[in-house]
Amino acid sequence: MPNSKAIAARPAGTRRKKATAPRGRRAGATAENVFDRVVEAIQSHRLAPGTRLVEEKLGAYFGVSRTIVRQGLAKLAQAGLVELSPNQGARIAWPDAKRTADVFDARRLIEIELVARVATNASPADVAKLRMHLRTEDAARKRGDRVGLVRLTGEFHLKLAAMAGNGILARTLAEYETVTCLAILAHDRTGESACPPDEHASIVDAIEARDPRAAAALMRRHLDHVLAGLDLDAAPRDADPLEAALSPRPAAPRRRRGH
Amino acid sequence: MPNSKAIAARPAGTRRKKATAPRGRRAGATAENVFDRVVEAIQSHRLAPGTRLVEEKLGAYFGVSRTIVRQGLAKLAQAGLVELSPNQGARIAWPDAKRTADVFDARRLIEIELVARVATNASPADVAKLRMHLRTEDAARKRGDRVGLVRLTGEFHLKLAAMAGNGILARTLAEYETVTCLAILAHDRTGESACPPDEHASIVDAIEARDPRAAAALMRRHLDHVLAGLDLDAAPRDADPLEAALSPRPAAPRRRRGH
DNA sequence: GGACACATAATTGTATCCAATCGGTCGTCG
DNA sequence: CGACGACCGATTGGATACAATTATGTGTCC
Numbered sequence: 157m158p159n160s161k162a163i164a165a166r167p168a169g170t171r172r173k174k175a176t177a178p179r180g181r182r183a184g185a186t187a188e189n190v191f192d193r194v195v196e197a198i199q200s201h202r203l204a205p206g207t208r209l210v211e212e213k214l215g216a217y218f219g220v221s222r223t224i225v226r227q228g229l230a231k232l233a234q235a236g237l238v239e240l241s242p243n244q245g246a247r248i249a250w251p252d253a254k255r256t257a258d259v260f261d262a263r264r265l266i267e268i269e270l271v272a273r274v275a276t277n278a279s280p281a282d283v284a285k286l287r288m289h290l291r292t293e294d295a296a297r298k299r300g301d302r303v304g305l306v307r308l309t310g311e312f313h314l315k316l317a318a319m320a321g322n323g324i325l326a327r328t329l330a331e332y333e334t335v336t337c338l339a340i341l342a343h344d345r346t347g348e349s350a351c352p353p354d355e356h357a358s359i360v361d362a363i364e365a366r367d368p369r370a371a372a373a374l375m376r377r378h379l380d381h382v383l384a385g386l387d388l389d390a391a392p393r394d395a396d397p398l399e400a401a402l403s404p405r406p407a408a409p410r411r412r413r414g415h
Numbered sequence: 416m417p418n419s420k421a422i423a424a425r426p427a428g429t430r431r432k433k434a435t436a437p438r439g440r441r442a443g444a445t446a447e448n449v450f451d452r453v454v455e456a457i458q459s460h461r462l463a464p465g466t467r468l469v470e471e472k473l474g475a476y477f478g479v480s481r482t483i484v485r486q487g488l489a490k491l492a493q494a495g496l497v498e499l500s501p502n503q504g505a506r507i508a509w510p511d512a513k514r515t516a517d518v519f520d521a522r523r524l525i526e527i528e529l530v531a532r533v534a535t536n537a538s539p540a541d542v543a544k545l546r547m548h549l550r551t552e553d554a555a556r557k558r559g560d561r562v563g564l565v566r567l568t569g570e571f572h573l574k575l576a577a578m579a580g581n582g583i584l585a586r587t588l589a590e591y592e593t594v595t596c597l598a599i600l601a602h603d604r605t606g607e608s609a610c611p612p613d614e615h616a617s618i619v620d621a622i623e624a625r626d627p628r629a630a631a632a633l634m635r636r637h638l639d640h641v642l643a644g645l646d647l648d649a650a651p652r653d654a655d656p657l658e659a660a661l662s663p664r665p666a667a668p669r670r671r672r673g674h
Numbered sequence: 675g676g677a678c679a680c681a682t683a684a685t686t687g688t689a690t691c692c693a694a695t696c697g698g699t700c701g702t703c704g
Numbered sequence: 705c706g707a708c709g710a711c712c713g714a715t716t717g718g719a720t721a722c723a724a725t726t727a728t729g730t731g732t733c734c
Binding site for chain 2: 261262328332335
Binding site for chain 4: 220221222223224242243244245
């Protein structure tokens with residue numbers, strides 16, 4: 157029996173004390189929030205594949221009602237991050253070998269094309285943005301911030317995709333990216349299989365040199381390397397049952413969207 | 416892949432009379448059901464882009480509670496078929512020119528590759544299945560069943576994608592397909608822009624001949640033709656407000672699929 | 675000791691209720 | 705006569721209550 161309430165969950169005035177009181181919408185306690193936090197927890201290796209997600213527990217952790225949790229879970233399921241079986245609740249998905257291979261195959265197809273386009277059309281500003289990102293990645297690496305690094309290396313691919321100008325493909329790739337993250341979690345053998353250090357840099361070099369061929373080839377090799385780092389035969393291992401995996405967030409980057 | 420359960424319109428009596436009545440789960444009255452029926456209504460041109468979808472109305476039509484309707488709408492929104500603005504409810508999406516172009520771009524990228532793979536690997540059984548499908552398409556065309564034809568031409572692409580063996584890409588393509596359908600609805604100038612009659616057949620020919628290059632080229636041309644048939648400058652026109660578009664049994668005969 | 679049957683607890687699924695919000699209407703005032 | 709503002713109806717957003725279902729534990733019988 158976890159110490160459910162223990163988490164100083166909501167920083168802002170949660171105050172759900174009085175049922176008759178402002179029972180209306182609480183800003184910030186939305187389904188996207190649940191989604192983001194679970195995604196982040198996955199990326200941070202705090203939530204392992206296979207973990208059971210009980211609605212009420214999640215609600216307690218996040219300080220929201222089951223209604224909201226449910227919406228979040230639905231989104232997560234749609235994104236393929238969570239598996240939702242009829243009367244048995246949700247658990248973090250465990251991408252099997254086939255699915256993992258398929259995702260990488262799909263990414264290869266899409267990203268090779270996108271990076272070539274970027275290499276063809278990228279503005280100096282774009283290149284600068286990528287270089288800046290690389291520096292951030294390096295900083296995280298130096299600092300030994302593995303969690304941050306995982307997130308950042310993922311974002312690199314997303315930024316690249318966004319530069320290609322096709323919103324739909326970028327969105328699809330974002331989905332794939334998260335599943336990739338999950339697959340890495342489920343199948344990494346070293347516990348360390350983030351993207352190899354310099355490959356992103358080489359790709360940016362090729363982009364700056366306006367060499368689509370090279371950029372495409374590098375991207376392909378890069379993805380192949382990441383895939384090669386996985387052990388697809390790994391059997392599902394038991395997951396810690398939610399525990400305090402989500403509760404005490406260290407200084408949260410917390411995206412404050414809208415404005 | 417809509418598993419249309421051929422919903423017999425609920426006997427309008429929504430029975431919210433007594434709370435003690437069979438308030439439990441009614442098989443077949445699920446969120447997927449709502450999703451499928453709306454998708455089908457879109458494909459059947461019964462629901463035009465821009466149509467406002469009022470939760471309670473939908474619920475009445477489908478004989479389900481708002482809870483279920485909302486789940487369905489959430490899925491539709493996730494799939495990009497419905498736009499969900501914060502306090503203003505849902506309406507059928509109206510893909511603008513950019514979005515439409517992006518979808519076609521994405522489809523080109525993916526389908527060219529997939530069709531080439533199929534042309535490389537297709538078994539005789541696969542080819543037979545495609546030929547069979549072509550016959551069904553032809554039958555619908557001969558019979559003047561435009562609604563059925565729209566659905567079938569879409570399914571052709573889906574079946575092809577499934578044969579390529581990558582489940583993820585097939586799923587992504589399925590999403591794109593539905594959005595394509597929406598775009599066609601929103602921007603067609605003739606009211607008749609289904610896939611040109613013989614192009615599917617040529618593609619199958621190329622597959623049977625095991626000529627990936629040709630298959631890819633034909634697919635590209637095919638998609639370009641469909642896109643060319645659209646008038647992307649078309650301004651949003653007002654949509655009939657849901658009307659009896661979905662309701663029990665208005666004008667539309669047929670439907671009643673399954674058995 | 676093991677398997678089955680039943681009671682019980684935990685959890686999910688759905689309906690319903692109430693507050694919040696939006697859009698429009700009407701009335702008042704400048 | 706037009707503009708602004710307060711009401712009102714319609715509709716969405718969210719929490720909760722309760723039914724349904726699955727999971728778990730216990731006792732009995734073989």
